[in-house]
Amino acid sequence: MVPVPLGIGLLDALTFVDDRQYDLIFDHTFFCALHPEDRPAFGDLARRLIGRGGLVCSIVFPAGKHLDSGGPPWGMETAALTAALGPDFQVIEDRPVADCGHPSWDERWAAFSRV
Numbered sequence: 001m002v003p004v005p006l007g008i009g010l011l012d013a014l015t016f017v018d019d020r021q022y023d024l025i026f027d028h029t030f031f032c033a034l035h036p037e038d039r040p041a042f043g044d045l046a047r048r049l050i051g052r053g054g055l056v057c058s059i060v061f062p063a064g065k066h067l068d069s070g071g072p073p074w075g076m077e078t079a080a081l082t083a084a085l086g087p088d089f090q091v092i093e094d095r096p097v098a099d100c101g102h103p104s105w106d107e108r109w110a111a112f113s114r115v
């Protein structure tokens with residue numbers, strides 16, 4: 001087993017820079033909290049931090065909610081993540097989450113690998 005250093009930072013994630021490369025970004029309703037204009041900055045973050053073969057995994061929520069109806073949470077589809085991450089990332093999983101529990105919106109699980 002390889003020891004993994006862990007830390008917690010209070011910071012603006014979108015402007016976070018680090019010399020290290022990371023294996024995983026887990027987006028648990030962070031992307032949908034961002035104003036849609038800030039979504040490209042999420043892609044920039046992923047390209048800065050995730051090395052080749054690393055993952056961006058996301059709870060895609062609220063799926064099926066129109067952007068016009070405002071936020072946060074802003075409506076989110078896997079395609080929005082695909083657009084933000086750009087061609088450096090390839091979708092490897094994109095599936096609905098059963099019984100997400102929300103009466104109006106759906107939830108998906110999406111994973112992208114850095115190519």
Ligand SMILES: C[S@@+](CC[C@H](N)C(=O)[O-])C[C@H]1O[C@@H](n2cnc3c(N)ncnc32)[C@H](O)[C@@H]1O
Binds near residue numbers: 012
């Ligand atoms: C819907 S909450 C999700 C929190 C947590 N992931 C969870 O599932 O309980 C969205 C979070 O994103 C944070 N957030 C929004 N923009 C941010 C930014 N630029 N940098 C760091 N955190 C941010 C908000 O403060 C909020 O805590």
